[in-house]
Amino acid sequence: MPAQYLEIHPKNPESKKIKAVVDCLLDGGIIIYPTDTIYGLGCDLKNGKAVQKLCKVKGIKPEKMNLSFICQDMSHISEYTKNIPTNIFKLMKNLLPGPYTIILDANTNVPKILDTKKKTVGIRIPNHPLPIDIVKMLENPLVTTSIKSEDQILEYTTDPEAIYEEYKHLVDIVIGAGFGGNIPSTILDCTSGVPLLIRQGLGAFEL
Numbered sequence: 001m002p003a004q005y006l007e008i009h010p011k012n013p014e015s016k017k018i019k020a021v022v023d024c025l026l027d028g029g030i031i032i033y034p035t036d037t038i039y040g041l042g043c044d045l046k047n048g049k050a051v052q053k054l055c056k057v058k059g060i061k062p063e064k065m066n067l068s069f070i071c072q073d074m075s076h077i078s079e080y081t082k083n084i085p086t087n088i089f090k091l092m093k094n095l096l097p098g099p100y101t102i103i104l105d106a107n108t109n110v111p112k113i114l115d116t117k118k119k120t121v122g123i124r125i126p127n128h129p130l131p132i133d134i135v136k137m138l139e140n141p142l143v144t145t146s147i148k149s150e151d152q153i154l155e156y157t158t159d160p161e162a163i164y165e166e167y168k169h170l171v172d173i174v175i176g177a178g179f180g181g182n183i184p185s186t187i188l189d190c191t192s193g194v195p196l197l198i199r200q201g202l203g204a205f206e207l
Helices: 015-026 048-058 085-093 110-114 129-138 159-165
Strands: 002-007 031-033 040-046 068-070 100-105 120-124 142-146 175-178 186-189 196-199
Touching: 015 031, 015 040, 015 175, 031 120, 031 129, 031 159, 040 048, 040 129, 040 186, 048 085, 068 129, 085 100, 085 110, 142 159, 159 175
Parallel strands: 002 175, 031 175, 068 120, 100 186
Antiparallel strands: 031 040, 040 142, 068 142, 100 120, 186 196
C-alpha cells in the first residue's frame, strides 16, 4: 500500500494533521518531512523496529548509521548527551534553532534505545515549526537522516511530490509543505570541547 501524501501548512501546521503524523510514528511508521534545510527521513527514536526500517530505506546497517536526532529545544538534548561544556552550550544557544547538526558525546540512554555502540550523536533543532511541532507532540526526538544523495543533488530532494513518487512504497507518510532546500545542514563536531567544522552546509560558521 503506497504512502499517504499529507499536505501540511509549513508556517502554521494544522494540529489534527500533526497528530496523524505522530500516530503513524508511534505505530512504527517512517515519514518524510521538511526541515529548514532539505527534506528528511525520520522515525520515533524510541521505536527500535522503526529505526531498523529507516536504515533499510536508506540502505545502511544500523551500526553504521551516523545518528542524528531532532529535538524540540535545548532541555530535550540533555536527556541523550553527556555534560556539555559551557562554551559549547553557549555556541549551541547562539546557533539553534538553525541549519546546524551538532555532534556531541552520547550518554548511556542512546545505546539502550538503539542497541548500538555509537558514542556520539548529532543534534538538530531546525528552524522550522513543522518538525518541532511533531517532536513536541511525540514527546520523543525523531531519528533523522537526509534523503539527499551523498554525492549529488537530485531534483527529488526539493519537490515533495517528486519525493513522494520516489519513496511512496518505502515510507508511510510523505509530508508536502512546499519546496525544500538542496543544501544540507552544517555539521560541527563538538566532542573535544572545541567546535570542528566537519561539513560546511547552509549554516554559516567561523571560529
